Amino acid sequence: MSQSQQQVFRLKAGGRIDRSRTLSFTFNGQHYQGHPGDTLASALLANGVDIVNRSFKYSRPRGIVAAGAEEPNAIVQLGRAEAAQVPNVRATQQALFDGLAACSTNGWPNVQRDLMGLVGKLGGRFMPPGFYYKTFMAPASMWLTYEKYIRKAAGLGRSPMEADPDSYDHLHQHCDVLVIGAGAAGLSAALAAARGGARVMVADEQEEMGGSLLGSRETLDGTSADQWVARVLEELAGCENVTLLPRTTANGYHDHNFVTLHERRTEHLGETAPVVNGRRPVRSRMHRVRAGQVILATGAHERPLVYAGNDAPGNLLASAVSTYIRRYGVVPGRQLVLSTSNDDGYRAALDWKEAGCEVVAVVDARDAPAGDWVDAARAQGIKIITGSAVIEAKGSNRVTAARVAKIDIEAFKVSSPVQELACDTIASSGGYSPVIHLASHTGARPTWRDDILGFVPGLVKGVHACGGANGTYALGDVLAEGVEAGIKAAAATGHAAPTVNPPSVERLQQGPAVALFQVPHEKPSLRGPKQFVDLQNDVTAAGIELATREGFESIEHIKRYTAMGFGTDQGKLGNINGMAIAARCLNRSIPEVGTTVFRPNYTPVTFGAIVGRHCRDLFDPERYTALHQWHVERGAEFEDVGQWKRPWYYPQKVNGKTETMHEAVARECLAVREKVGILDASTLGKIDIQGPDAREFLARIYTNKWEKLAVGKCRYGLMCKDDGMVTDDGVTSCLAENHFLMTTTTGGAAAILEWLELWHQTEWPELDVYFSSVTDHWATMTITGPESRKLLAEMTDIDLDRDSFKFMEWRAGKVAGVPARVYRISFTGELTFEINVQANYAMHVWQTLFKHGEKYGLTPYGTETMHVLRAEKGFIIVGQETDGSVTPEDLGMQWCVGYDKPFSWIGKRALTRSDTKRENRKQLVGLRPKDPTVVLEEGAQIVFDPKHAIPMPMAGHVTSSYYSPILDSGFALAVVKGGLKKMGETVYLPMADGQVHEAEIVSTIFYDPKGERQNV
Amino acid sequence: MSNAVTFDTRTDTAIPVESPLAFSYRQSGAPRAGSSSRVQLRERAMLGHLILRGGAIVLDEAVRDVLGISLPGKPQALVQDTSGERSIQWLSPDEWLVIVPGGEEFPLETQLRERLGNSHYAISDVSGGQTALEITGEAARELLMKAVIYDVHPSNFPVGKGVTTVFAKATTILRRPSEERWELVVRRSFADYCYRWLLDAAAEYSVNVEQ
Amino acid sequence: MFYIYCPYCGEHREEEEFHPKGQAHIERPKDPEACSDEEWGNYLFFRNNPRGVHHEMWVHAVGCRKFFNVTRHTVSYEILETYKMGEQPSITADSQKQPREPAAVSHQEGVRA
């Protein structure tokens, strides 16, 4: 097939495409050709492809309607390779590249022969207006049933099933003035602001900057509009203070002028980013822009008229017809009927005629249209039918005729016999709606203007709207408004107002438009052929009328009832028409029905661009200790504790088989209890506290006493919030009279430092004390077990004698030749030394410990073993035994509460509230399962009477539960109502499978109750 | 003396040390790109890092006496000695970061404490807890824009400025000691994440890592 | 995403650097033991939720680590001023009653699409 045969709707000349090069592409498996400069939509039209999709609900054939972001129908699935699949792409915004493969997202098995169409015939009854609403009101299970069907029928596109080979990223931008939209208004605003010296960013969603000027009939300063665009762009590109971002959509406008821009960097080049110098450049980029001032120059979208059969392929927006002809050199048909309510629509007829095709008639709703373009059409000999409208399009796979009649807008009725005009294309124009989406994101309420029959954006501080976005359409006014906005925005950011004269343009004479939205038909809406309002969601005028009859009056409710505007296009074309119809039915004005609210994103954004580089192994920070590599090489399994990766357990190979976690933990536990184990405890939070009031501060923030802690000593401390609930714990050591080192839980380190600062800065600024985090400075190696003293003695100059270095003391000295602080504290109940060295030396000390430790059976253990060992001793873990509702008294830790301290420390007062004093609070106890082979489930609910009728009163739950190798039995910690007074009693734990476990309430200390082992 | 204890965590004996990035080099490598490189990374490892807390007036005199440079009183200010090897950065109205050649931090702390006497202040040695990553090259600023939410445009970030801000999903200190050089001061435990992040983001600039 | 002026850093900084800490000017009773349960409960749990001018405490967590106060309009989200700990606001709900209920920034009431 030759090129000319293929692109039968392509003009011989004209447009901004490069005819010297041909690009091949496929759509629904068929091969086509186009040119550089084409969008997928213009190339499809050039090839005479009418049907691009099947509609969502009724499965009706649909064609291309628009030429930009507002396109509701031509939503395609892009991608040849599985990994390159992209759903939800608007063909009107996708640049054509060689090898592009796209297919329709709706229609099964295909859009031409659609089996779902049969169902579609039933669809009206199956999914009437209010379907979603009524379904959601039904039992939730119904929705699951429907959803499957809807998805199958609707084919909302699909995600790739293979990993995306492309990369995406974010760029954090800051500027004085962000200009959104690079049409006439945006470019003149950018120029003015740039000349004023402001840092300017210009974002435009199209392949080329220039907006409507790229296809304009008008001249600026005597040159063609596109030449003016080229000149301005050249000046802007030469400015160091200007960043131009084509192919970049402003998708969200957030608080305080924070705008997200989505830049498509390689989407016009291929389905994956083409390899350059051996690597793929970033495919899409999210610019996170903090702008001093924002200029909205987003233009306006033309409104289609709502007439019967307005959804068949061949029904287009008038402006889209002009754009296809003038920018892409494509006439999307042969015989045109134009239905318009205003002068602007006439441009489509003029362009059509100039392209050498037949304009059957212009049908103007106004009785006496007058203006330059109307005159031009008359001069061209175009037939103009006044006071009339296209009331119905005939044809289903393509328009075959327009039914035209006089209409009485006031009375909303057809007022003459109908004539049928044969044609293949109907263009319609109902006027323009300013693109207010971004302004709407800020929460500002738009204002209805009767003179332009549209909403103009409400504006928060620091934002300006100009041109079409502001309801200003005459080119001269648009340019002037742009310049003014640019000057104002530059001035607001401290940049002197420059003198910029907007280019001179010829002022057009234009007649007033008439307010026409839905076109009356001979039959009432509810019984006549369908008149579509929202093409993407198949919402009809009748559907909206029905909604108002069922009592919905606010447009927000009507939208939910009908699903109008709920598609991926957010109702860019249909919302105002829908509101107008509702207003007519309710006999109100449009603004009385409500305003319409849009939310980010303006057009769909790929997840890749949202996620940027924060994916795969960069998804979240992984914090490593200085010993991480050793753990990796030792084959440790890791546990996430906050952002830290901590060794969980170290499975060994035994007889060629890798230990299970249970086996590894049992081995590690026994090694500690019988010989010596080692734990990397570097992740514990460490806060250096200095100052004469450090001790007083500790006394206020901890529940227990600190006044007598001597230099060289360590003490366990418990921290509450002022509600009396435990929030953190750890050991704090007195390094010098005015100098303490606090340790916190691993997960709580940052929060506790902030907590200390909070009290110091807001309540007790008079206390002389400073806090600094030294968590990362020290590496902490805990050796614990009966052999730990012997091991350490081999490599330190510190006197380890039990009487000169007592339990709960610290000493400084050298370990393995490295300056170290050694703390004799214990979280296992065994003789323990915590060795702290500057982290850069940690690996050497750790390895030396192993060199010496082999003969003692030194065994590395992870967090799981640590948990078992501390639970055997009844030591709590904040966040496991506690959940923000547990007081020190609930934990039975009155020994750690300084009731008589002079200052009313944080949490004290709350301990005497009626609720915290209440009998029968849940209290921490030990549980010994009656069957020692049972390991209770953590989180399992506890009841006193398993025979109680359901619902049983819950008496508490298991907080920690393990198998204890040293006891050879399961054991648990639990909170039980009034538990401390129920020692020896039996509780029951009913399980989901019907089993009921029995357990005895016992002390929380299961091993070495006198605490002798840590004191040896 | 302020009755705090000091502790020299370093030793002169030939004990092997590992900088925060030692693991990362082994795990992720250190790409060499040669002359085509538009971004260069270099760890300034094993430096002395001290956190100074206290009143600006009290500290300024002591710092001037001992270090020969004045304490930056203005927010976000970074001052260096003439060699550029010793610097003090404003972190908050009562907090500064001092970076000196490795090994100098303990004598410096000792001297400062002697000089400061009984005034209320605090000095914490954090040399093992953080490391400095130097970024140079024509694409350095764009690379930083990918990761750092703070505005790194020269009009907002001149030489002699430093801020604590968000880097990817971590916290870092970012400073600009000279026209061509940027410096990230990252916490040890986040160093590998930041390094991997930088390698990934800088791949398109043919990043070169100097070890 | 707010843009917040830190009164200690003397600069506007991105919201990501800050943590919100709830209502400002909540003072811990000087003598907690002298409080009734109700008074203590009020201090612990009860907070204002005004439509309009609100004083909040924030901390420049990724930055100077200082706590400070923010006067924010809860409808427009506009930050009217920020001030240091221990200082009093110059803009309050009362002082704002006349000029500022910015018409252009009033949010849509009720449900949103």
Ligand SMILES: [Zn+2]
């Ligand atoms: Zn700050």
